[in-house]
Amino acid sequence: MAWMAWTIPTAIFFGSIAALLIIFTVLAIRYPETPRTGVLGIETTRGDRLFITLLGSAFINLAWLGLVDAPQPWAMLVCLVYAAAVFRWV
Known part of the structure; x- marks a missing residue:
């Protein structure tokens, strides 16, 4: 992945998005909600x-x-x- 020129801020940004998606998936499974x-x-x-x-x-x-x-x-x-x-x- 050298062509992407990953920097620390870029990795933090995408890591944060991934963490949010994981957290919200766990919340949806554990605590289902009605719209x-x-x-x-x-x-x-x-x-x-x-x-x-x-x-x-x-x-x-x-x-x-x-x-x-x-x-x-x-x-x-x-x-x-x-x-x-x-x-x-x-």
């Missing part, structure tokens, strides 16, 4: 909300890179607030 309807008006499960969070976080980071002069780690704080809001109200 709930939130502010979007659609039924969502934990996995759906995780997907919405990851997709939204990607767009937040892209917008941060293009529109904001602040350091990129601050975007992670915005993403954490966004994730909390999604898991609470969506």
Whole structure:
């Protein structure tokens, strides 16, 4: 895999995504849930909300890179607030 130029931040990023998927799979098996309807008006499960969070976080980071002069780690704080809001109200 030398062609991919793996760096520590890249490995941490993909490792975090893999860990999230494993954790949510275990949670779904151990604690099944019924879908709930939130502010979007659609039924969502934990996995759906995780997907919405990851997709939204990607767009937040892209917008941060293009529109904001602040350091990129601050975007992670915005993403954490966004994730909390999604898991609470969506």
